[in-house]
Amino acid sequence: MNFDARPRGDRPTAGLLHRLRERGVLRVAASYAVIAWLLLQIADVTLEPLGAPPWAMTALIAAAVAGLPIALALAWFLEVGADGVHVDRAPEGVARPRARGLRHYADAIVIGVLVIAVAVLLVRQSDLGKPKPPANPAIAVLPFENLSGDPQQEYFAEGLAQEVLDRLGRVPGLTVTARSSSFSFKGKGLDAQAIAGRLGVTTVLEGSVRRAGNRLRLSAQLVDGATGRQLWSGTFDRELRDVLEAQEELAAAVIEAIVPAARGERRDAPPVAATNVDAFDLYLLGRKAQEARIGPRLRESVGYLEQAIAADPGFAKAHAALARSLYFWTLQPQVPPPPDALRRAEAAAHRAIALDPGSAEGHAALATLLQERDPARAESEYVRALEINPNDAAALWDYMGLLSVDPARRDEARQLLERYERIDPRSGILWQTKLGRAARRGDGGAEYRAEFAKALQLLADDPDALSLLGRSARQNGFVAESFRAQLQEERSAAHGHVWSATYHWFMTWDWERAGRVLEEFARRGNDPEFTVQLQVELAGLTGDWEAWERHNTRALVLWPDDPATWRRTGFWLAVQGRYPEAAEALRKGEPWPEHMVAGGLGTALLYRQLLPAVLRTYRATGRGAEADELAGKYLAKLRQDPGDHFDLGVLAANEGRKDEAVRALQEAFRRRPIGWFFYPRLPWFRELEGHPGYDRLLAEYQRRVREVHAELLRIEAEYASQAGGPG
DSSP, X not given: OOOOOSOGGGSHHXXXXXXXXXXXXXXXXXXXXXXXXXXXXXXXXXXXXXXXXXXXXXXXXXXXXXXXXXXXXXXXXXXXXXXXXXXXXXXXXXXXXXXXXTGGGHXXXXXXXXXXXHHHHHHHHSXXXXXXXXXXXXXXXXXXXXXXXXXXXXXXXXXXXXXXXXXXXXXXXXXXOOHHHHGGGTTSOOOHHHHHHXXXXXXXXXXXEEEETTEEEEEEEEEETTTOOEEEEEEEEEEGXXXXXXXXXXXXXXXXXXXXXXXXXXXXXXXXXXXXXXXXXXXXHHHHHHTTOSHHHHXXXXXXXXXXXXXXXXXXXXXXXXXXXXXXXXXXXXXXXXXXXXXXXXXXHHHHHHHOTTOHHHHHHHHHHHTTXXXXXXXXXXXXXXXXXXXXXXXXXXXXXXXXXSGGGHHHHHHHXXXXXXXXXXXXXXXXXXXXXXXXXXXXXXXXXXXXXXXXXXXXXXXXXXXXXXXXXXXXTOHHXXXXXXXXXXXXXXXXXHHHHHHHHHHTTOHHHHHHHXXXXXXXXXXXXXHHHHHHHHHHHHTOHHHHHHHHHHXXXXXXXXXXXXXXXXXXXXXXXXXXXXXXXXXXXXXOOHHHHSSSOOXXXXXXXXXXXXXXXXXXXXXXXXXXXXXXXXXXXXXXXXXXXXXXXXXXXXXXXXXXXXXXHHHHHHHOSSOTTOOTTSHHHHTTTTOHHHHHHHHHHHHHHHHHHHHHHHHHHHHHHHTTSOO
């Protein structure tokens, strides 16, 4: 046997270790490693809150690694003595100079640093000092930041956040804020803690996405809403094909952090995922286009989603999204949808459910398509969708609408509205609905104004929601409140919408101010379609028929095939008594959906008074019997359910039923401070003149208009002074 009989100290390895200890290299190595590790732990916690760029941590790690051989080399070649630092040329075995100070206590310092490092590690790995998971957890998922360097990838970052949001929505006991509320803070500069306070949630998930070639990096952190402290953070580096796996892991980590009780307690299996990354990409593009809810974008959405299905026929979520896009497209006739759109939508919803029985989106889409034809089946589908995903805002809203139709179930609908408000507090249509209900209280507007003030404060930085808020106020006759919303909208956006900016002056009969606003919008080229429409209305309401011809001719040149433009043309031709021309224009504007001629708002300023113009035209062109039948039908309908009584007053006035017309108008104006469409110059109102009740009503209404107009001027001056100058 060949043993090395040399003394241990004579062995080469032992000699090297002895020299390393002798020159202090081992002590320096240990000290360097511990101190570097501790500093990196501190940097990991502090750099992000201090606003350091993402590469700062990587740079620190690289510097720490690069610095180790330098520190070891300095320890080997340099010695600290009483006369300072000098090159160590002493041979092996010669005693090193002794020095007081830092090196004298080096061992104690190293041990102390080690103890601190271990303590820090234990605290970070334990729950000590961390906020406890809330008893009733609620989370808002913010849109992920796009770090790809390509603005065209914004849809991908937002889409991933939406998918994580949808996944979290299926967790029992977790309230998940809807996309429309949580994404509305994008670009507002608020931190997670402030957003949590605005939304009333306990936690906020924020993150970033970097997509480069076939690589994907998804980083996220969970923030405690009460303290602003980080509860969890993680980074997922994946191949792009593994994006679905990354988002599922992220959702699981978030659930682990804030809903421990829900671990492993899914009510259903996770959604059936795409198996093709191109299909997933097309699906996200389709979802993004769907959000616009306008004809051209819905057409794009359908195209993207059909391509996604072609790439991955088993992708259930793409089928469900296609069903919704086709349905929304049928509600936007400006871009004619396919004639079989509803049939295809229903087939897509059924296919989504067949592929994935746990598809909340599929069940909700099918329910919406069945609402009118089979309400009972629709309700069962909504219930199933909400069992799968209790936080599905679209299903909640549509289900509430289904129940609201039945007077006996309006309490259930109200409960759904309250539930919807918890998950989507910054929804413009939510507040539009709440304010509409407050307006019907008949308490003189006190509740309405209180609710409106809350809404205006909550939505002050959301132009789209402010636009809906202002529209609701105008519809309900609260012109001053609407004007505040419009001015706030202009503050939070580059410019307001021409409808918002003009309506207040229409409603207070300030034709000069309305004309100036329209001229300014026309000069800037903003909202050209609506600007021309309102120029037509203004010329008609002021009786300037030369200007009306000019603006209306331009509208017909711009939109020669638009039925709405021909309906407006027919309306004003009838007002002028040009009935043969009106008949031809109205023929081109047919058919008229019921909500455009009675009991609804439509999309043009005077659609609610289109029916009198139609009846007058029919009677003047040999269709009297048809006019009488149409008038009788709508009078019966409006007497049974008059809505706000204004439509009944208009139709009764046109039919010569003056007493009934005056009673209906009195009731309408009792409920609303200012009537949205009350223009006394229109012929059916002129025919009421001389009726004592109408004359008193008109005098009272003129007084209200003067008061509201003066209030508008005060509000305008107030906002101008806050802005430091004229508006």
